[in-house]
Amino acid sequence: MRYHPFTILFRIVQLVKNSFVIALVLFVFRRDSQFWLFEYGRYLFLLYIAMRIVHIVVSWFFETYEWKENRYLILNKGILVRKTSTVPLHKIQNVTQKTTLFHKVVGCTSLVLETSMDGEDDEIKFDVISTEQARLITQLVQQAEQAAVEQAPLSDQEQDGEHMVLQEKTERAAEKERVVHFKPTKRSLWKASFTSLSFLAIIPVAASLYDNLSPFLSDWRFENILPMLSETWGIVLVATVAIPVALVFGVIRTFIRYGNYEISSTDTHIYIKRGFLEESSFAIDKRKVQGIEIKQTVLKRLFGLAEVKLVSSARSASRENAVSVNSLYPFLPQQEAIQLVQALLPQYFFEWEMNRLPKKSLWIKLLRPSWLWLVVTAGLVYFQPTFFHLDQAWWLLSLVLLVIVVLNRILDYVNTRYGVVGDQVQWWRGGLTSRLFITKRKNIVEVEYNQSPLQKGFRLISVKTKHRSNPLSIEGVDDVPVQFATAFDKWYQQRERRCEGDGACPK
Amino acid sequence: MEEKSLSHQLSKKYVQARLVSELIGNALWLIVLLILFWMYHFFEWPRWVFWILIGLSALSLLGIVWSFLEPYYVYRNWRYHLDEDYLQLSYGILTKTWITIPTAKIQAVTTIQGPILKRYRLRSVKVETIGSSYTIPGLDEDVALSLRKEIAQWAKIKDTEAL
Missing domain, CATH: 1.10.287 (Helix Hairpins)
Incomplete structure (x- = not known):
């Protein structure tokens, strides 16, 4: 099957977009330049564009895709050198659908299928595809995943899965029904636009704007602007114009990004839809969720907000978009975050009764040398720089840093909680930013314990669990009593024996 | 521990x-x-x-x-243990490390022998998992080979299909 004919148009538009700046330089700004680079550059550029266009058009006739037995996707590429690749549908980890403005105009959409493979074929892109086709392919992928699970003998990954499979079979009919779990309200969006500090995002935007325009603004050199800011009228200008502009910018940015947000799920998948002008939707297989992370920065904690992230074995698709896909929604009210997770992944629960670190952990945390502080202080002692016309600033700075380091460690001690409940582990740690990580025993691929001589003296140890993700995710807690680690290892080693044979795993 | x-x-x-x-x-x-x-x-x-x-x-x-x-x-500090379900390693002179790997998560086992190890009829066994790899540095040749075989056996039986 050929790709959608609008693919040609899409690629040409992309080409124009990408080469626009170069064209502008070659044919507008440096129109009269006799410099050889521009002279020949113009011809080379035209040649390149012509070749690309020919290539785009010709390759459309040669590139095809098809599926076989509803299980394999076969892609044919190349004009002179033909290349055929076969991708088993159940190896596809993520399906991302994105509808940009272009797609909206032509009434189509785009689809990216991500596989767990490495290298060239790690993702399959449909630049333009009709909405029906996109839906069909998404469905095929999900069916293939389903079939793979049912056929495969219980692999180590899916001991718990067995239980789910049985459920799935009985609830086949209900499975296709999507339940919408979350849509942000206006009020929460306002909150989000301030806690995210998104108004600061105007700085890089302004900087890149300045960078692009600076050739034409010879008088507005940065060195000339800076002294203006120290004048009174400069400050007034900043306060009355720049700050409101930044705030409005931040609010608009947040609304565009999260305004149309929607989290929904079926029995097997979680769907995230977002975007205002450019829609993108993302589906993740629940079985591929390896753990849940609930993260709070200081600011979010003040506002009672939290970010929920899913650690998944699927490759992260965060290349293009700044908003990473594994984040469910960064500005959820704490309570709602917990409810959402429980609705999406019912096998996870929250147990608030967790172990706290013993007193001696605080001592060890404080005793440990801070390399950051040592290096910075050494640098400060050596250079003895002056800030704000203060001769003594260097040791003040070092002191401030020390206070921050110590405070962070004390907070880390206070915040750290850890525990094992049934087949679930919970690590909660962090100083200024706190992170609660929850996972199941079957999702731990490896456990590592480390004990430094200092820890040995205190009979403490660090525990690390590793999880299948891309890159490998490593979680854990530091300075827990050795007894806990011993018990933890015993707990970890129980998993397989009890899970084997009888399909029912301990919940 | x-x-x-x-x-x-x-x-x-x-x-x-x-x-x-x-x-x-x-x-x-x-x-x-x-x-x-x-x-x-x-x-x-x-x-x-x-x-x-x-x-x-x-x-x-x-x-x-x-x-x-x-x-x-x-x-003196290197120890390992293999059974049907787990491979356990412990090593480290000052900072001690213990590792527990389910055999089902092991993706590859290799034995390695350089000229010096060969002279002493020793082999190292390298075990690769999803994200990391560990090397048991010096085992008698027959021990190393049977260890490799055993790990491969346990790893293969379990891991019929990895997501």
Whole structure:
């Protein structure tokens, strides 16, 4: 099957977009330049564009895709050198659908299928595809995943899965029904636009704007602007114009990004839809969720907000978009975050009764040398720089840093909680930013314990669990009593024996 | 973690093998140092180079002393245990590390033998998992080969299909 004919148009538009700046330089700004680079550059550029266009058009006739037995996707590429690749549908980890403005105009959409493979074929892109086709392919992928699970003998990954499979079979009919779990309200969006500090995002935007325009603004050199800011009228200008502009910018940015947000799920998948002008939707297989992370920065904690992230074995698709896909929604009210997770992944629960670190952990945390502080202080002692016309600033700075380091460690001690409940582990740690990580025993691929001589003296140890993700995710807690680690290892080693044979795993 | 230690140790011969390889390494490094001193003299490099070289020599001296002790400590601290379900490793001289890997998560096992290990009829066993790899440094040849076979067997039986 050929790709959608609008693919040609899409690629040409992309080409124009990408080469626009170069064209502008070659044919507008440096129109009269006799410099050889521009002279020949113009011809080379035209040649390149012509070749690309020919290539785009010709390759459309040669590139095809098809599926076989509803299980394999076969892609044919190349004009002179033909290349055929076969991708088993159940190896596809993520399906991302994105509808940009272009797609909206032509009434189509785009689809990216991500596989767990490495290298060239790690993702399959449909630049333009009709909405029906996109839906069909998404469905095929999900069916293939389903079939793979049912056929495969219980692999180590899916001991718990067995239980789910049985459920799935009985609830086949209900499975296709999507339940919408979350849509942000206006009020929460306002909150989000301030806690995210998104108004600061105007700085890089302004900087890149300045960078692009600076050739034409010879008088507005940065060195000339800076002294203006120290004048009174400069400050007034900043306060009355720049700050409101930044705030409005931040609010608009947040609304565009999260305004149309929607989290929904079926029995097997979680769907995230977002975007205002450019829609993108993302589906993740629940079985591929390896753990849940609930993260709070200081600011979010003040506002009672939290970010929920899913650690998944699927490759992260965060290349293009700044908003990473594994984040469910960064500005959820704490309570709602917990409810959402429980609705999406019912096998996870929250147990608030967790172990706290013993007193001696605080001592060890404080005793440990801070390399950051040592290096910075050494640098400060050596250079003895002056800030704000203060001769003594260097040791003040070092002191401030020390206070921050110590405070962070004390907070880390206070915040750290850890525990094992049934087949679930919970690590909660962090100083200024706190992170609660929850996972199941079957999702731990490896456990590592480390004990430094200092820890040995205190009979403490660090525990690390590793999880299948891309890159490998490593979680854990530091300075827990050795007894806990011993018990933890015993707990970890129980998993397989009890899970084997009888399909029912301990919940 | 401290109470019990795992069942198996490295081969006793590993201490000697490692000592030999350290000696060769040290000898090569000393030659490099001597050449540097000679170059300093010959090309009349500035004075500070001399002090750097003296510092390097002092550090290498410490390193050489340590390299005579290290093999024994490595041997004493390395332990491993394999059963049907788990491969457990423990090692580390100052900072101790314990690792528990379910055999089902092991993706590849390799035995490695360089010229020195060959001379002593030893082999290293390298185990690769999803995100990391571990090497058990020196085992008697037959032990290493049967370990590899055993790991491969357990790993294969379980891991019929990985997501």
